[in-house]
Amino acid sequence: MSVLLIAEHDNEKLKVFTLNAINAASQISKEIHVLVAGDNCEKVAKEVSTVPLVKKVLHSDSKNYKNYLAENLTPLIVKLAEKYSYIIASANTFGKNFMPRVAALLDISQVSDIIKVISPDTYVRPIYAGNAFATVKSSDSKKCITIRPTSFEPAPTTGGSALIEKVESIGIPNLSKFVKREETKSERPELGNARIVISGGRGLGSGDNFKLINAIADKLNAAVGASRAAVDAGYISNDHQVGQTGKVVVPDLYIAVGISGAIQHLAGMKESKIIVAINKDGEAPIFSIADYGLEADLFEALPQFLEELNKLNTIQK
Amino acid sequence: MKILVAVKRVIDYNVQVRVKEDGTGIVTENIKMSTNPPDDNAVEEAVKIKESGKATEVIAVTVGEEKAQETVRKALALGADRGIHIKVNGIVEPLTVAKILKKIVEKEQPQLVFMGKQAIDDDCNQTGQMLAALLNWSQATFASKVEIKDKTLEVIREVDEGLETLEVNIPSIVTCDLRLNEPRYASLPNIMKAKKKPIEQINADDLGIDIKPRINQIKVEEPPKRKSGIKVASVAELVQKLKNEAKVI
Numbered sequence: 161m162s163v164l165l166i167a168e169h170d171n172e173k174l175k176v177f178t179l180n181a182i183n184a185a186s187q188i189s190k191e192i193h194v195l196v197a198g199d200n201c202e203k204v205a206k207e208v209s210t211v212p213l214v215k216k217v218l219h220s221d222s223k224n225y226k227n228y229l230a231e232n233l234t235p236l237i238v239k240l241a242e243k244y245s246y247i248i249a250s251a252n253t254f255g256k257n258f259m260p261r262v263a264a265l266l267d268i269s270q271v272s273d274i275i276k277v278i279s280p281d282t283y284v285r286p287i288y289a290g291n292a293f294a295t296v297k298s299s300d301s302k303k304c305i306t307i308r309p310t311s312f313e314p315a316p317t318t319g320g321s322a323l324i325e326k327v328e329s330i331g332i333p334n335l336s337k338f339v340k341r342e343e344t345k346s347e348r349p350e351l352g353n354a355r356i357v358i359s360g361g362r363g364l365g366s367g368d369n370f371k372l373i374n375a376i377a378d379k380l381n382a383a384v385g386a387s388r389a390a391v392d393a394g395y396i397s398n399d400h401q402v403g404q405t406g407k408v409v410v411p412d413l414y415i416a417v418g419i420s421g422a423i424q425h426l427a428g429m430k431e432s433k434i435i436v437a438i439n440k441d442g443e444a445p446i447f448s449i450a451d452y453g454l455e456a457d458l459f460e461a462l463p464q465f466l467e468e469l470n471k472l473n474t475i476q477k
Numbered sequence: 478m479k480i481l482v483a484v485k486r487v488i489d490y491n492v493q494v495r496v497k498e499d500g501t502g503i504v505t506e507n508i509k510m511s512t513n514p515p516d517d518n519a520v521e522e523a524v525k526i527k528e529s530g531k532a533t534e535v536i537a538v539t540v541g542e543e544k545a546q547e548t549v550r551k552a553l554a555l556g557a558d559r560g561i562h563i564k565v566n567g568i569v570e571p572l573t574v575a576k577i578l579k580k581i582v583e584k585e586q587p588q589l590v591f592m593g594k595q596a597i598d599d600d601c602n603q604t605g606q607m608l609a610a611l612l613n614w615s616q617a618t619f620a621s622k623v624e625i626k627d628k629t630l631e632v633i634r635e636v637d638e639g640l641e642t643l644e645v646n647i648p649s650i651v652t653c654d655l656r657l658n659e660p661r662y663a664s665l666p667n668i669m670k671a672k673k674k675p676i677e678q679i680n681a682d683d684l685g686i687d688i689k690p691r692i693n694q695i696k697v698e699e700p701p702k703r704k705s706g707i708k709v710a711s712v713a714e715l716v717q718k719l720k721n722e723a724k725v726i
Contacts, residue, residue, distance in 0.1 A: 191660055229643070230616055253636040257618050260571070260606035269572045269691035272601045273683075282695065287599055288494045290597070292503060295695040335615035338644035341633070352637070380726060385635065390654060398621070399639045405595060405655065407637065413725040423493065423596075430703065434723045436715065451706035451723065454715050464712040472716070 161280070162191035162215075164244040166237060168254040169196065169204040171226060176353055177250040179211065179314035184307040185248045186213045186315065187277040193218055193244070195327075197236055199226035205324050222329030227338035230258035230390035235330050237262045241302065244279075251306035251405075252352070263304035270304040273298060275311035289427035290403040310352065310410040310431075344399050351383040351400065355476075356413045357429070359385030359402055360395070363439065363458055367395040369441020372462040373417060379469050380434065385429075387419045403428035418458045421446030438462075480523040480561035481585060482557060483578060483604070484516040484539050484548040490597055493558035494512070497516045500696040501597075510546045516591025517555075517660040518653040522623060523591050524556035525658065529626050532589075534558050538581055542566050546676060555670035560674065561585075563680035568690050571599075575607035576686045581610060589630075594652040596621050607651035615645035621656040705723050 163185045168175040178194075193216040195203040205219035218240065224232045239249050247262060251256030251273040261353035263270035276284035276291070282297045283305070313318050351357065354441070358380070360373045370384070377384045384396065385402040402409055404427040416430035419425060421444055422438070429435070430449050440457050447453040454461060469475065488494055489511040495504045514703050523535045527639040537552035539545045548559035565653075582590065595602040609616035617623070617632035621640070624631045625647075632643045637655050639689070663671070681688050709715045719726045 221595055225697060230618075231609075234610065256602050257606065257616075257621050259601035261610040261616065263603070264575055264607035264610035266574060267572075269570045270601070270603055272603060285600075286700070287697070288488070289597060289600070290700060291494045292496050292697050293700050294697045297693045297695055299693060300690050316541065322581060329519060333613060335613075336617075336643055336645040341636070341641045343638040349694060358514070395640060397636060398635045398656065402570075403599065404600070413719070413723070421521075424490065430700075432717070434725050435703075435706070436719070447706075447708070449703050449706075451703075452715055452718055453706060454706045454712065455708060456712070468713055468716040469726070472720060472726075 161189050161245045162193060163246040163248055164237070164240055165194045166249040166255070167194050167196045167204065167208055168250060169198060169201060170471045171198045171201045172203060173202050173241070174207045175253055176314055177309035179317065180309035180312045181248055181295065181307045182213050182249040182413055183315040184274070184277060184312040185246070188280045189247055191215055195213045195237065195240060196222065197233060198223040201222045209322040209324050210320045211315055211317050211322070213315045214320060214322045215326045217322050218327045219324050220327040220329050224329065224332045228258070229336050229338060231335040232332040233258050234261045236264050239330060240327070241266055245302055246428060247302070247304045250309045252309065254421065255306045258382040259304055259306050260311060262386055268300045268302055268306065269298065270306070271298055272306050273308045275308045276303060280295055289423050291322045291423065293382050303401065308408060310408050320330065337402045343396050348377055349383045350382065351402070351407055354383030354411055356382035357385045357402070357409050357411045358415040358417065359387065359389055359419060360417050361387040361419030362393060364390060364395055364459060370396055372458070375466055376462065376469070379466060380475065387422070387425045416446050416450070417462065419446055420444045478589065479536065479585060479587040480526060480532050481582060481587040481590045482519050482523045482535060482537050482552060483590065484520065484537055484552055485593070485596050486510050486539065486541055486545040486548045487513045487515040487596055487598040490514050494708045496697055496699045500698055502694070502697050510547070512551055513593050513596045515595065515653050515655050516548070518655060518657045519591035519593055520552045520555050520557060521658045521660040522653060526625065536561060536585055536587065537562070538578065540565060540569055540577050540681070550671055550674055551663065554668045555661060555705070558674065560676035561679065562676055563679050563681050565688060568694070569688065570690050570692060571603035572600045572607055573686065573688045574604050575611055576606050577684060579611045580684050580686070589648065590650045592652055594654055598643065603657040605650045610651040612648070615649040617643060617645050617649055618652045619654050620651050621654045623651055623657065642653060
């Protein structure tokens with residue numbers, strides 16, 4: 161009853177959400193094997209081998225795996241899947257892209273985006289933008305599962321020494337080509353796992369005004385998020401979007417500025433430990449889930465916020 | 478070139494859904510239903526491609542109960558040429574929908590299939606990728622820009638890191654992000670015209686596919702409620718609370 165877990169990485173370093181998925185998988189089975197498929201990604205295979213929960217690392221190198229195209233990864237995963245009971249990956253744009261392709265070829269009804277493991281075949285997953293939680297039991301003998309990474313702690317990374325096994329790459333269908341990836345480089349923490357997130361909405365009025373958000377983010381070592389409205393309006397790039405179809409974040413502190421609180425936005429942040437809402441409309445739905453609400457004009461409140469933070473002797477990082 | 482667009486009828490995105498008291502599901506009686514929002518983007522993109530002269534026909538398809546036909550009718554009002562409604566009652570899992578759509582693709586022979594990247598009811602995000610797998614076609618998921626080249630599509634995808642550009646072979650499945658385009662509204666004359674466009678009805682049972690769900694929904698419950706918060710009077714009070722009460726900064 162072992163797990164084949166697909167690692168996400170950039171051929172140099174493991175992406176942290178893989179560790180959250182490993183932890184979730186350990187609640188399903190203790191026999192976890194991790195596939196590291198990439199181009200010259202031996203370093204990543206070694207990194208994964210030190211994770212104590214991992215029993216074996218399957219390392220497959222091919223330039224066809226460099227940019228993790230779903231069409232290219234799928235034949236390898238499907239072949240390896242023969243020996244496994246569970247195929248698992250994180251439910252971010254990495255896992256969401258290839259897992260259904262794998263599941264369909266294995267004739268498995270995939271369980272997406274689980275937030276809790278009840279037993280090896282029964283899980284809880286949010287539906288309707290997190291407005292309901294469904295407990296579901298899979299009757300397929302083999303299972304394809306994606307895991308909501310922010311619902312599980314990352315697995316510890318030191319002390320393990322799993323065996324690394326070389327796996328031959330296999331032929332690809334030549335259906336698609338990678339052209340380029342435009343990544344937003346930032347000195348700030350990543351949105352998905354930052355301790356503090358400050359997000360702006362349409363209330364900001366322009367992309368330039370995000371500098372008010374950025375200044376506070378820098379002071380608090382926070383990641384910057386945004387509502388879909390702000391991204392659609394072109395104030396900020398798509399990788400900042402928090403919500404049902406964007407990223408799901410669960411920080412210790414989430415500060416929503418100029419965000420009214422559409423259902424679709426709340427889906428991405430309402431599990432945050434502490435929520436602050438700053439909005440000039442006292443009736444905005446965001447206040448109904450905020451621990452601390454401040455009814456104020458953000459253009460006055462944000463500079464004051466920075467000023468107050470500057471007065472503090474210490475700020476937790 | 479023919480384009481197939483798949484649309485799904487879901488609870489309207491503005492409706493605050495309620496869980497049934499007996500835990501068997503979501504209240505759907507007397508609730509406003511609409512087309513799944515990114516499916517509207519899929520229709521828009523297909524119609525735009527046809528208007529640009531690069532496609533000859535747009536076929537809208539849906540899988541669901543009798544009333545699901547409304548979403549096809551709406552697609553027809555937005556510019557699709559004809560519709561197909563595969564009738565089935567109860568929960569239909571994405572794998573089943575993908576198998577049904579495969580049958581339709583084999584019959585209609587489109588070169589492109591567009592659909593939303595995710596339905597806002599079950600939030601599965603599976604159908605497009607599964608259909609691509611079953612057909613052994615390329616897939617362009619979470620697309621925010623699509624350009625038709627000679628034998629390929631150049632697609633910009635929204636991924637966690639930012640934007641990714643792929644060149645995928647035609648035939649292909651494209652799953653659409655909300656930012657792909659701005660869906661048009663149906664004009665009254667077009668709504669009237671759509672009433673005359675044909676919708677073919679097919680019973681899912683006649684397709685020779687096992688449509689029985691593989692996932693048993695044991696119960697549906699409301700997520701834990703957040704305890705109600707407070708309003709603070711000033712920024713100074715807010716910072717003081719965050720520092721000393723919540724202890725998060």
